Amino acid sequence: MGVHFGWTEKPFGSAERTAAEARPRAAFMRCLAERMGLPPGRFVWMDQVHGDRVRRVGGGSAGGILAATDGCVTTQPELVLCIRTADCLPILLFDARGRAVAAVHAGWRGLLAGILGKAVTSICRAARCGPKHIRAVIGPCIHVSCYEVGEEVRRSFAARHGSWTRRFFRKSGTRLKASLPGIAGAQLKTAGIPATHIRPSRHCTACDSSRYFSFRARSDRGRFASFIFISTP
Numbered sequence: 001m002g003v004h005f006g007w008t009e010k011p012f013g014s015a016e017r018t019a020a021e022a023r024p025r026a027a028f029m030r031c032l033a034e035r036m037g038l039p040p041g042r043f044v045w046m047d048q049v050h051g052d053r054v055r056r057v058g059g060g061s062a063g064g065i066l067a068a069t070d071g072c073v074t075t076q077p078e079l080v081l082c083i084r085t086a087d088c089l090p091i092l093l094f095d096a097r098g099r100a101v102a103a104v105h106a107g108w109r110g111l112l113a114g115i116l117g118k119a120v121t122s123i124c125r126a127a128r129c130g131p132k133h134i135r136a137v138i139g140p141c142i143h144v145s146c147y148e149v150g151e152e153v154r155r156s157f158a159a160r161h162g163s164w165t166r167r168f169f170r171k172s173g174t175r176l177k178a179s180l181p182g183i184a185g186a187q188l189k190t191a192g193i194p195a196t197h198i199r200p201s202r203h204c205t206a207c208d209s210s211r212y213f214s215f216r217a218r219s220d221r222g223r224f225a226s227f228i229f230i231s232t233p
């Protein structure tokens with residue numbers, strides 16, 4: 001068994017649901033499934049409401065959309081956990097033995113609500129291991145240089161955990177900026193994942209908006225997909 005994860009790039013199309021369709025675009029799913037060598041009916045999508053709900057899912061969730069959920073965990077092979085983003089953070093977790101995988105969508109609200117800590121607890125329970133055996137990947141998302149926030153966001157984080165305010169920056173005469181991937185990395189470490197097991201986000205969606213959908217840089221309505229699954233031999 002192995003773990004496979006990744007994300008789509010803009011030319012591949014958008015994973016966003018449209019008003020006319022109850023599910024993510026069928027053509028997008030067919031293409032993605034073809035690349036993976038899996039049927040599109042093995043995908044699990046989430047409603048993504050910027051909350052902190054993490055659900056454990058099994059084969060019965062295949063082909064569905066989880067209501068009011070931002071994180072999911074499974075031990076079921078070939079069940080593809082998917083996230084749709086355009087600037088928010090796609091965070092993928094797996095244990096070293098490939099027993100369990102997790103997909104988490106988080107913007108500042110989800111991080112503030114503590115969804116990552118819940119996701120780590122949930123995947124540890126599913127994989128029956130401690131957090132030091134978990135690996136985390138933060139996919140393309142908006143980076144600090146492009147992410148301006150209001151003072152109220154910093155205040156909200158300060159009220160919850162003082163040290164997270166170190167991830168907010170302001171040069172004189174400029175707007176306040178926040179590093180969401182920095183906060184996510186700090187939270188994953190707080191949850192017990194070793195720093196060497198956390199792969200930071202390499203691409204800023206706003207800087208690289210020809211490659212990734214970016215709501216802030218281009219007001220994109222589309223979303224790219226990040227995914228993770230356990231493969232069978």
Ligand SMILES: [Zn+2]
Nearest residue numbers: 146204206207
């Ligand atoms: Zn940028």
